[in-house]
Amino acid sequence: MCADTTDTAPEYKHTLNLPQTDFPMRAGLPKREPEWLARWEEIGIYDRLREKAGNRQPFTLHDGPPYANGHLHIGHALNKILKDMVVRSQQMMGKDARYIPGWDCHGLPIEWKIEEQYRAKGLNKDEVDIVDFRQECRKFADGWIDVQRDEFKRLGVTGKWEKPYLTMDYRAERIIAEEFQKFLMTGTLYQGSKPVMWSPVEKTALAEAEVEYHDKESFTIWVKFEVVDPVAGSGDALENRDLVGANVVIWTTTPWTIPSNKAVVYGANYDYGLYEVTDTPEECWAAPGDRFLLADKLAGEVFKRARLEEGMWKRVRGVPADELAGLSLKHPLAGAEGSQGEWDQPRDFRAADFVTDEEGTGFVHCAPSHGMEEFELYRDLGRLQEVITYNVMDDGGFREDLPFFGGTFILDRKGKEGNANKAIIDKLTEVGGLLARGKIKHSYPHSWRSKAPIIYRNTPQWFAAIDRPVGDGQDTYGKTIRERALTSIDELVTWTPQKGRNRLHAMIEQRPDWVLSRQRAWGVPLTCFTRKGAKPTDEGFLLQNEEVNARILEAFEAEGADAWYKEGAKERFLGGIVNPEEWDKVDDILDVWFDSGSTHAFVLRDREDGSEDGLADLYLEGTDQHRGWFHSSMLQACGTMGRAPYRGVLTHGFTLDEKGNKMSKSVGNTVSPEDVTKQYGADILRLWVAQSDYTGDLRIGQEILKGVSDSYRRMRNTMRYLIGALAHFEDSDRIEPAEMPELEQFILHRLAELDTRVREGYAAYDFQGVTQALFNFCTLDLSAFYFDVRKDVLYCDGDTTRRRAARTVLDLLFHRLTTWLAPVMVFTMEEVWLERFPGKDSSLHLQDIPETPQDWLNPDLASKWAGIRQARRAVTAALEVERTNKVIGSSLEAAPQVFVADASIAKALNSVPFDDVCITSSIEVTAGDAPDNAFTLPESDGIGVLFQKAPGDKCLRCWKILPDVGTHQHPGTCQRCSDALS
Incomplete structure (x- = not known):
């Protein structure tokens, strides 16, 4: 709006209220983000949020456990970032949003790795003491948990990282065994012989989810x-x-x-x-x-x-x-x-x-x-x-x-x-x-796991009967596991997207009994005993004894599931209760999907920071988990607590390369989260997730990330302008909405509209819709309109009502945009916040989204300003023609005449400073039809513009060309600037 004066003219640049900020245009995210992570850890953000929660309504997203056996891939990043955006948005909307990360630690992939190490040394796993072997598996999982924890934290994911849940923790193994014992005691456990999916390479039965x-x-x-x-x-x-x-x-x-x-x-x-x-x-x-x-x-x-x-x-x-x-x-x-x-x-x-x-x-x-x-x-x-x-x-x-x-x-x-x-x-x-x-x-x-073909093979296995009545149990939602699961799907769970319901319902409706047993070593054993010489169909084939069960659980609590495999275990658990010689100990381990399906019991129900009713508000995983974790959790919980362990399920698609191809290391089209964070920063990866439609498969690659980076830069510049324009803003500078000009009241109306959109979007986990609405607002309503129009007032006005109004609105914008975007761009919005509110304990992530008064909504005013903006587009287009023809260099050189066929629109234009809105030195609005030589835009029907140069001289301070320039106290100024200088 304003520029340096010539050497002979008075110097007024230092009198302008130009933006003041050290906020850098270049983000430098790869270098800066780890600094914020360290800061959050130092001030204990997650625990402070729990302390602050008070009597807030809890919101629990239960984390589906990743497997602890390798570096993260882009699918992991997508999943964890989505979860983090859910948790942060729920927290900032006033909930007590808890997130306890966890890991799946048992099972064949880890066991297979240890066997490979043995084979490399010429050793046979079967010749190694089973407890020693299990300890090596535990150590292997421990190492990868530490690696993955750091990789997840680097993505900006908040949670109870210092106390995650692990399926191999002693207490977790005890509760998994306890959940299994419920199947044993209610009569849903049986041994049968039928064809199961069998891996000859791994020598074990497989579940559908493992195929x-x-x-x-x-x-x-x-x-x-x-x-x-x-x-x-x-x-x-x-x-x-x-x-x-x-x-x-x-x-x-x-x-x-x-x-x-x-x-x-x-x-x-x-x-x-x-x-x-x-x-x-x-x-x-x-x-x-x-x-x-x-x-x-x-x-x-x-x-x-x-x-x-x-x-x-x-x-x-x-x-x-x-x-x-x-x-x-x-x-x-x-x-x-x-x-x-x-x-x-x-x-x-x-x-x-x-x-x-x-x-x-x-x-x-x-x-x-x-x-x-x-x-x-x-x-x-x-x-x-x-x-x-x-x-x-x-x-x-x-x-x-x-x-x-x-x-x-x-x-x-x-x-x-x-x-x-x-x-x-x-x-x-x-x-x-x-x-x-x-x-x-x-x-x-x-x-x-092994990538080898499987066969169907008839073997004796242990099953959970899904059509057998569960004990004498309650039948609120059904008497059998299948009935309870189908009722849960239809009546108790909200599905995002809804098609997830149909998929799981069809699977549960058609599935056979659940194969619980695996013929491996690293896992929680099926803690049961069978009568020697008896057939599975005989009465009393399975030992159902609460005293024995309690003794097993006590040992697992103290020693973990290794207790089952130690010498003399059978006599230890049975001695003094029943005759150990009459019973055989089952040494199969539980399907790892039973482990992960039981996590609700030792995370939601068992922990102080779990869920008050033992249920999760949300399970969030990829679509493959309809046959995996969503499925096994449903079956397990319906067998032990009578219903699904979740109230909501959100599913996302898979990650593909830019051409829509499946990622493959051999093809060389994989995208590593680590590489993205090193090159661009985690906020770019998070913004990619937020801008994508996660309900389908998501594409990612260099060109896509460059596009995301461009969006990020535009948003960063918006925030930088806000910070600069709010320099030295104090509470005493505020004015009430009723005192504000119409333009500011219109922006408040848009904020009220957006507040509803953002809250509804976050509640529905519609991150794409939220970010799209906010980015459009910042681009179209702010950068291309409001900021552009109000620069003159912000820079050149003195302590006027309209400048105070503009700065008040900018402050309201700042608090809303930072909190609205905080769940997505966690690092950048923290940087923006600290630029205005520094301090040792200051953090945006301790804030809530501010309440936005509904009386800011003014549909009539919004309708009026829609017409004003339409007319403005016609004027700016007409001036652009003159600028292209080099008739003018700046719109301030113009004083166009605007003809408006609709008298009500003409009245609206004359009721506001339309010259300021169009960034011209003056403007004349006439009701009536435009002459034939007037400029028109097809989309601005009924509006014509005749170009005229502005009469007068150029103000050396604000650059407006006005007849009164040079007639005031301060040389070369207009009335407004002379008053500001005085």
Whole structure:
């Protein structure tokens, strides 16, 4: 607005109220942020907030535990920053927002690392004392907890870092065991044998949450099962005699399950046919006269796979599904020399609901030990004992005494293709059991830890029954775990976004019983005993004794779960209560998802700084946790406390590179949080999170971060201007809103609108909406309008009402913008605050968002100023044309005439200092139509502008061109500036 005077003119620059601040334009965040972290630690920000809380309403975000086994990746940063923004925003809106970070410490990844260290030294884990081994696992986890804690803190995440929760703490292990004992005592725990997802490499069962899907190339085979004589009474044997000797063809991508085949099933509602081969090419496993039973819809594709072209086969007749009933089949290895009768029994043949005619042959081979649908079919028929096999060992090898295949492996030690599939295919080829073979690339389950493929394998495991009534328990929300979970999802939990509800509901609705046991060493054991010689179905199979339970818990509290594995543990826990010789100790460990699912018990319920009712207001994790932590926490809590442990669930997407590709170290497109903080600072990373739509997948990369940095710089400059303009502002400078000019009252109206938007946005965890609203306000309402208009008053006025009003509004802006943005830009807003309010114990993060009076809202005034701003746009556009044509250099050289067709708008423009609003030296507003040569803007309909140069001389202090310049006490000044100088 103002500039240096010439050498011959009076020097007035020193009389201007120019902004005064040492606040740097360059942030220097990578260097400065650690200094603020140290300061917050020194003054104990988190604990001071708890002391300040008083009787505030608590808000508890329960932290889903990350795993303590490596440096943080960008997904960790996204998750923890989102959590921190929730906690800080809730705190600053008047809640007692608590955050206790925690870690998952047990489980296979850590155990695997220690085993790798052993193997590197030529040691065998099984030869090491189990307690010593567990201690090494504990030490490994401890080291990574310290590393990750520092990395999380560097992101500006506040919390009870000096006292986190750890699943391996002795008290935590005691409470996990106690939660397990509730399943034991209420009758929901049972031992069963069914196909479970099994990792041959890791030699343990896996939960659904521990499995991920990757493309895998598999062998695929079409296998022949010969039809044997029909069973009498199943239909007229003479009518289907032509089926005897024909081959039912099955298709499978798991040849290794063929030795465990016990049946073939078909669809009751599909059309089948009897087909005969009439001619064959060379290198074909069919011969003229061979007959095959196939689904009509799939027959052509099957023959194509067998290298039989059209004309080399014919359909003899249709075979209704009911004609198949009662037929028996022969296993292709039946009677093979050296088979020792292993496969000689006829295979069962019946209809099943899970058969489809979309691919394959229309028939499905059944190995109930390796598939849940087949298992459930024969379980419901009461025939499991007839069809269950134990051919596959825990390492994925076939039992040694299995004919032909004993000692072969499905996978090798590194999780690659073993020799079993080839051996089986070769043997089937030798005995004439194949019609075709090939390979297929398909999505296949892998262990997310070892990255090796998994198999389904029938093993004795421990389960939590989710459809069995839980003890005599309360049934407020349902009698079974499943009922309680579904009620919780629908009635007790708020979902952000809402689609999260549908996903978890579908999973809970369809899921089988929960496999609790793992065959590993590093974890909390299943603290139970089984009666020697008893079957799982026998009465009294499990020891249910409160005195024994209490003794176990007391030992765990003092020594941790290692107590279970120490010599003499069984006698220690049972002696004097029951006869130890009559019971066996279970040494399996609990699924780590039971550990993390139990955290509500030892964090929310057990700690003084937990939750008063044992429930969390929010669980916040990635969408993968619908099958992970949200899921296991729901099942665990519904089994022990009757409902979900949370009132709200927020889910976010995954992080991708700038092109939308999944991040991969091998591809080289990963973004490390450490690298971002070193280059840009953590506030840039936090702002990236806040500006992104976390409900979907988030992209990040150098170009995106540069864009975020530009947004950051604009906001920083806004705050720098505020600080400078408020230099030396005192409470005595304030004036009340009623005394303010309309422009200031309009800005107060916008603040009241924004206050509602910010509070509602933070309450709904809509950080993108909040930051977008605030950045638009700072850019459009402040920088491009209010600051621009009021610079003249702030710099050049004396102690006038309008200058006091402007500074009062700037102070109100300062307090709101800093607190509104504090949850996002934690470091920068602290820097801004301390620039005005320095002090040893001063911190923005001890403040709340100020209450904004609702009487600041003035819709009528806002509507009026919307019209004024629309007219202003027409004027500034008209002046820009003159500036481009070099007619003027500054808008203060202009005194335009404005024509307004709408008389009410003209009246509004004349009721305010419209020349100040347009930053011109003077302006004339005329109601009526504009002349043809007037400048117009399409979006400012009814407004025309005629350019005129301002008459008079240029004030040497404010640069306005006015007729009265030079006629006052101070040379070369206008009336306003001369009065200010006096």
